[in-house]
Amino acid sequence: MDPTEFFDRLWDDYLQHAPSAEGIHALLGGGAPIVNDHIALRTFATDRLGVDALHPLFEALGYEIGDHYRFRVKKLRARYYRHPDPARPKIFISELLLDECSDTLRDTVLALCEQVSAAATAEPAFLCGNRPWDLPFASYRALREESEYAAWLAAHGYRANHFTVSVNDLPGFDAVAAVNAALKSAGYALNDAGGEIKGSPEVLLEQSSTLADRVPVRFSDGEQVVPGCFYEFAYRYRQADGSLYQGFVEASADRIFESTDAGA
Template sequence: MKFKKSDPLGVVLNALLLPYQERVTDVVKISKKMIEKGLINKQSDIINDHIAFRTLGVDHLGIKSFEKIFLHYGYRKMSFYNFENKKLDAYWYAPPSSYYPRIFVSEIRVKDLSLNAQKIIEKYTKHIVQDPVSQLDLNNAKTVGEFFHKPLWDVPTIKDYKLLLEESEYAAWVIYNRYYLNHYTISVHELPNGYNKLEAFNDFLQSIGIVLNSSGGIIKTSKDGLLRQSSSVAKMVEATFADGEHLKIAGSYVEFAERLVLPEFKKLPKDEIKTIHRREGFESANADKIFESTYRNQTDRTSK
């Protein structure tokens, strides 16, 4: 999970991943148990399939702003995804080389929310009158890394948070967490035999006490059967709101992906199979359920 300090893109990714690792206790727990089980020798042996971010679809923010960072560092904008019921749009971005993770960025279509929800979001973002990414020196990796943890808007009141939560759990997550890394993803197919299929790896995860997202089933499978995904349920974290009140809210989580070999490469010897031989991209039906790793229909299960 750690990249070279001499690598500009690595500096940016480290600035995202290291704080995420400290906050999401399941990350270290899973890595330690994988080492104990002999699946990896060290945490950096884990292949990170992708990382994901959530944003607000308002002027000067959202995907159009956020993507500028990673496009600058060599990522390529790929497929578009629409989540009608959740009122979300998303794109994924291919890395400059397979050494780096894919990136998945989503945004909520704020104008599709109720007027009350729009007013709450506007209350916190109306002072942003120009794209904050345009003000960054994108060649300064350290500054870019710090940007992800910069508060672009004020911490909400608990009242505003709860009102948003009732209409859009996604919007409520973003209004408090801002650009915090939503999740990183373990490439299960890269693990040793016996653990390189999701069924087996999920059994391992549950044996060490990891609660898995059950929305749409523990394993979410693409229509072509070649992309299979599971995720942990976000742990609840203590949040302090603008009025000094405290509430436990959903934090971030960990995802697990299995990308199968494309039919035309089925006969390739295992040691010759590379990223280009496996299923690429994402699946909206899978992602729709993965989003719910931070939703109450899942997080409430961890307190029962």
């Protein structure tokens, strides 16, 4: 699988879990192509499914590690990957550190992970819309009590948690604030945790995001409607050398995670 097929498959799956994205795409792009800054993935920090274990999948797509991040309150570790071709979107992947969670959450998650065969993670297609375990709704609700992140991942598995519009490359818009205004005028709800705009010119990155669409999800004991995926918008500022900043800001990303909170 090459990167083009990988992102095409991610996008097709993503639209099933963020149905508002198609309308937002049309609103902002007016039918023209939109440049994707990055996509985000989630996983559990286990020997088989942790970020290190999935690293060969990104290598197979031609990606290399950009930088590492730590989110202590949410008990997460993350890194982003970049491609030698700067036109390729970045990939941001985070993992829940199970050894920092309760015994109950850890036992529930490990039971899910035991359902995943070693062979399942051999190809990048594993990440393109795949929940490789059965999950009762009661387990989802129990996970949500401790970690919205764990509950979302348990319910949705491996797929793009969000795509991100590159505002720098968006005709007709020159700032995240302008994008937000257009979205609100069209009736889309934004994540206002920490403010609608996360970041600033001083940290070289501004971001905003919609709240996750609520979508039907199949649980082992029936279908329920829960938060799905969302759309993000990012504007990158130039560094002292004139190049655009390519990393992420931990404080901003920490609040972006809350776009999938059930109570949002």
